Amino acid sequence: MKLIYVYDNKTKINKGRTKLENVRYFTGEMNPEDLWTEVATYLDEAYDLDLVEDIFIAGDGANWIKSGLEIINGSKYVLDHYHLSKYVKIITAHLDSLENPIYIDEPLWNYMKAGNKKCTMEIINFAIEETPIKSKRESMKRAKRYISNNWEGIKNLFGEKKYRCSAEGHISHILSSRLSSRPMGWSVIGADEMARMRVYKANGGSIKEYYRNTRSERKREKRILELDEKMINNVKRTYNNMDPDIMIDMPYISRTDGRWLKGMLKAHA
Template identity: 80%
Template sequence: MNNIIQLIAEKVKREIEESVIKVIEGEVNLDNIVDSVGEMVNDIGTKTMLAIIDELNDIIKKSPERSKKYHIHKSKVSRTLITRFGELEFERSYYKNIEKNNYVYILDELLGIEKYERIEGNLKGEILDKAANVSYEKAAKLSTPVPITRETVKKIIRENGVIDNLELEIKEKRKVNTIYIEADEDHVPMQNGNNREMRLIYVYDDKTEVNKGRTKLENIRYFTGEMHPEDMWLEVATYIDEAYDLDSVEKIYIAGDGANWIKSGTKIIKDSKYVLDHYHLSKYVKTITAHLGRLDNPICIEEALWEYMKAGNKKSTIEIINLAIEETPMGSKKESMKKAKRYILNNWEGIQKLFGEEKYRCSAEGHISHILSDRLSSRPMGWSVIGADEIARMRTYKANGGSIKEYYRKLRTERSKEEKKLKQDEKIINSIKRAYNNINPDIMIDMPYISRTEGRWLKDMLRSSSF
């Protein structure tokens, strides 16, 4: 142990001395020093881990408790693992359990290294965390100096699986007056050349102005995934029930672009009201009005249209839109204006909530861009359904304050416990099988309750079954 500490101290001292001399002589600059120190740190990390592993291996060998139950079958069996510091090659002993007649690497089990694992668990967690933000290839490069393929990163993500939207623990119920729910979707390019909707819903309970033009949403919680809208809304309803004291809640708003799947949330979230997103309403108003000033006989109706909608005057809104359509000579433009008219009328109730006393403003477009689009649709790529789902959930989990690395570590621990339980169950089953195989088949002929009259019910049951 002292040797490795001394070696590390000497290496660090030598690195400092050499770097200072090279800078003075003009041979290197800060960039070179960063690279050099990085290589040194990786080398020290690898040597330190080897020292720890060797020490543990030695302790296991010398343990009296070990020698009573396990005999050394092979003294030195090498294994290689990729770590954040680089490739780690070490040796450990292979033991035979003299009671159960099976074989085990005690050191591997002690360190939590899984069978056939090539990349150590902590590094997998780091790769997962980075893959949520950057490409598979870049995530590997940022995590370890050892080359790792995109396919390997993909396998690690598959191993991590789908993170549940309700995974994060809710510590206490909050008392609020109003709950805001906003929703939208991203159009994710798929490997087959088509696009697929990835939906996003988020819940918050207040807004704080950070600076001019920037608002922070308080206690925000995101939901996403490749799932039916009804299932997603049920998850949102579950979260609201667990996170809020609903007796104190007076208003619940659901805001969006008018899509039916968003409106359907009002059927699941009790006492909620739908609000149309101002951004999308503005787009359709522009469709109706933007060209009117360039006509041979220009007309200006935009201000009046907004006033009629704010006042809830549906009749005047329809009349002024019809006037704009009549004055427009282009057939194709007329069709898009009629579509915009239908959109406004279909969302009339949501428009009235938009201009109510709350003066509601929805920011779904920005959240879609930040949470989903930045990774899933802003770059030229094609996703599988599973891959897009996994990455979307990883990004929302991080946005909700969760740690991908800690989630994966917890997942590994739970799987390890489950495997031990399965092994135990397998032992029980095998013992039953052995006991059954030792029974003389001739004895089975004279089983009680089959040969005697009082056991006719069992005999009849066996005859009528497929046994």
């Protein structure tokens, strides 16, 4: 289940804890384009976008997240620091236990922070060459591709305007704690309903009101379906009660003007 959240400022509460200001959540089992369109509509209604200096779209590099760049005008992609760290560890975690240990953590991070892609790739290649286990080399190559494919997001992560993404915490709190933290089975419709309900509550809505509105909407849809069925049944009854001879009759040959056609038909009978 996808989750997008929008906010415009951060307030430090205490060491290690930050509060997001004017946060708004979006979710749903839908096409990414439709989800991002919802976000774009909200931004247009909630803000004067002509006065907004920067819009950052942060995430783990998934294509559906990057697709938001095409819908949110002027937005910039930022790679989530958490996921970058995870892929860096795939490259470096085993290097100090090699027969001839190498330590590239610090220079690797320094090259990435400086936006030096050439040196970043070279030091990763060196680490791959020094790794004797083939399966490990393959996982390091995948991590290298991930870093290369998300280079623009890495540059924006360490740019002049520092940006940190807290998506993992929000996903855990709003979606995972109810949908996947404990063994559960969900239908697509059920998961979508639960995700929307939790987002509705996180946005300040009342669950009772959500349930009341949902039930009212379903009753309205049921009435429409019942009305449609009633109309269809009325049409069926009309045709069922009609004389078949009348339905298959050819009006033109029953009138005087159609005598020539009658004669022709009889001649071929």
